[in-house]
Ligand SMILES: Nc1ncnc2c1ncn2[C@@H]1O[C@H](COP(=O)(O)OP(=O)(O)OP(=O)(O)O)[C@@H](O)[C@H]1O
């Protein structure tokens with residue numbers, strides 16, 4: 001009990017002092033997760049929309065289970081896969097991305113993408129079919145229909161982005177494997193928490209944990225405000 | 230004047246099951262045609278074909294003298310619109326819903342026109358309100374205004390006043406009648422309410438299991454139907470072809 005309270009007090013001290021090492025880790029987390037989320041959204045949203053706007057998902061019997069499985073991929077398996085691809089002997093080894101931020105971004109994109117595609121797709125599919133007919137009946141072109149329906153599904157699309165964000169910012173296995181948790185280079189909040197806890201630096205670990213939750217809350221608050229009309 | 234629609238042997242099938250097969254029907258410019266028939270007889274399917282929302286599986290349909298194909302010009306498609314039984318409003322304000330069709334056409338919604346419509350609908354106090362929060366009657370009035378503000382050449386109505394109270398039913402009938410006499414639009418009105426059909430229609434088409442059993446002037450159809458099926462339908466009996 002004592003340790004927890006002491007650690008908490010020390011953690012608050014570190015936080016209010018804007019400890020530079022701490023800020024470094026926060027910055028890396030934001031860059032990696034933000035970049036991965038942006039990329040996954042740029043790819044996943046149009047893909048999910050293209051699939052969700054069709055009357056039928058092409059080869060849906062296969063594609064849907066693949067997407068749903070992807071939504072629950074174990075991050076550490078993704079990490080392993082990306083590691084093998086990017087390692088010196090791997091097919092993409094020449095990129096030299098392993099143990100650098102791009103490798104972490106790649107892994108997080110792979111984790112986030114199925115979530116964004118799958119949830120965007122289902123939110124578009126769950127729009128009342130009468131609405132689709134009505135929009136076309138009022139004279140919408142194909143592009144206008146697509147845009148109107150995506151706007152109608154905006155809450156679901158936002159939920160997709162939130163779910164993906166939550167999945168990757170809290171993820172530790174993949175970034176640990178492909179990033180290597182190198183101080184000042186690839187250390188992010190989750191991997192730093194693991195390390196500091198092992199070292200017995202509970203105060204620092206706790207401060208990192210509070211920051212992680214604060215970031216998650218801040219981002220979700222922003223998303224929520226966006227969805228509130 | 231040539232008819233606005235001609236149907237020749239028009240058919241629609243879903244999964245190999247034929248649900249519509251109309252040998253011949255002309256729909257006249259500016260008429261109000263009531264489309265009646267038991268549930269499942271193909272009325273909504275016919276409206277979707279008339280609104281170019283799906284492709285028929287066979288036969289020929291012409292609109293304003295032009296064969297209807299998947300490549301029908303956008304300008305032609307935009308001359309026709311449907312109001313469905315469910316209002317299908319978008320998650321936007323009432324005003325944005327009414328102006329939606331105009332927005333699609335790149336027309337800037339005219340605030341005076343909008344205000345006039347809201348006034349006619351008795352919805353002036355709700356212009357900024359989010360549409361999904363409206364009551365059923367209010368929502369259907371918005372859906373109707375969204376269609377009428379476009380001044381379509383053809384207005385298709387798929388049971389627009391089913392499940393509404395007498396006040397809203399009366400209002401909808403009056404708004405359509407006014408729009409019809411102002412613009413001379415063609416109206417095809419699907420209704421389960423034969424009294425409503427009698428109030429609004431000049432002509433009646435009676436569908437039974439996808440086939441047109443009888444087409445007649447309203448006065449004649451309701452007083453002296455020519456077929457035993459139509460007579461049975463008007464008596465409220467279950468009918469088969
Ligand atoms: N998209 C579709 N796929 C498969 N079957 C369909 C489809 N649309 C309609 N049907 C079938 O076509 C037949 C006619 O349906 P339709 O909706 O046109 O009837 P309706 O006369 O409008 O009935 P109601 O008065 O109950 O609205 C029904 O048997 C229906 O099940």
Ligand SMILES: [Mg+2]
Pocket residue numbers: 272273274387
């Ligand atoms: Mg119907």
